[in-house]
Amino acid sequence: MTLLNEQQKQLLFDYSLGLTSQQETAQAQELVFSNGEAAGFVASVKASLSPLDSITPEACPDELAEGTVWRAMQAVRTGRLQLNQLIAAEQHRKVGFWRDIFVRLATAAVFIIVGSALITGGNLGLNYARQLSSQHQCGAQLAGLFQSLSNYKADNDGQMPALSAAPGAPWWKVGYQGPENFSNTRRMWVLVKNGYADKNDFLCPARKTDCSFSCNPKDYNDFPRRNLITYSFRIGCPKPGSADVGRRVIIADMSPVFENLPALSESSLNVKLIDKLLRQNSPNHAGRGQNVLFCDGSVQFIKTRIVDVSEDDIFTLQGTQTYQGTELPASEADAFLAP
């Protein structure tokens, strides 16, 4: 018996892992038959790696595959929607057509996903399907809001809904109906007030609880109550720059930082960022993540609060630990969604 050289050991190592070509396999087998040390070496490598064989490949869950197909097709459709915006602008369409399509698609997806979950059985699959379907419905709703914003823009010389606020004015007083603009949700109420969106479009389907509030939107200056809005909206930088900051976030599921706001009679907000508030996802989807609408019309469900390009936390301002409800981003690169 001869001692093995490095080259032979490498060959036997590759053979043990199944990485050899047909020719190399034959060489390795010949060596194993003719050399006891080679046989011992191969046995040692295989035995050391044998725990890895305890892992048996798991099949991909059907609902995950279905969800992927659905998302892909939605992405294609959303891309097409952007091309259709010019046509929409010409037609001055106000409410509902594309949102109807989105809702129908989302509903169809719900049936497909829930149906497949029922066939395969199991509560886990069903729960997952429920979460996934509400996630998709929410995404479709945000895509519908993008269409509402586009329609508004087309009708208003390319301007997004905007309201002027005095320097230092609060942005957190959701539900305040006085003449001052004290809430960043008022811009969205403009869409409701003028028929571009329905107030229920601002309730995430995953936690829709109170849709029974009836009112004439014209009688209000903002959402009538805090619990009638479960999305958060971008607060812009007072000095917008022209620098490329990647895809801007416009709307997302409700910020966990400003979920519980004080009474309107309070003069200021006082939120200090503790560790939990820095890490929590939106409460809308049970902390699993949040749907985010970008300025290109795409919607993405992200499981952390970090957006892909700028790697910025969308629910906080950079370098700000305490919020009194009047803070503004220092630059366009700092996406900040509130309340």
Add this chain to the structure above:
Amino acid sequence: MEYDFTKLSDAELLDRSAAGEEGAFREIVSRYKNGLYAFLRNFLNRQDLIEDVFQETLLQLFTSKASFDTTRPLRPWLYTIAANKAKDALRKLQRTAAVPIGTMTESEDMSFGDMVNVLTAEEERPFEDLEKDETAADVRRVIADMPDNLREILVFAYFNKFSYKQMAEALSIPIGTVKSRLHTAVGRFAKDWKAAVGSKKTQ
């Protein structure tokens, strides 16, 4: 009449998918879903991340299909995307997590001789002592705790049988580096596994 997408090549399916043909994309998903899922299951060991990365990887096919060389097989390219996205996901999680998740740092190389010593050391084989299900969960944990660069090469080589050339292309590193990294990964796994089983016995 339903079109039979099963007869189309991957490249043709990609083209048709990007044009919005649901059947074409469904066929791609059907061809690769189980392999990709198993790959990510071994790579990430976190259900929420697996689902995210699975979807993002397949959706990436739309946006980067122009960079796909149609003369080559799709599988290595797809798994390369998956590995990169998986590493990104772990990095993001690492930034926001209060406790460390896995090991993100690069590992020190283990020489071929050191690796051989670890593998051939005279010790009892701990594998037989444990139930198979329990073993699988423990093995996944050991793999998940390995540094990124070692875990990915072990998953590519052992579970997916990528050739050295395919691994070199997928990871953009020379074949020599692939070999030495694989030695380190195998040695590291063997060492960590022995330690994990040893600590379990003393409990």
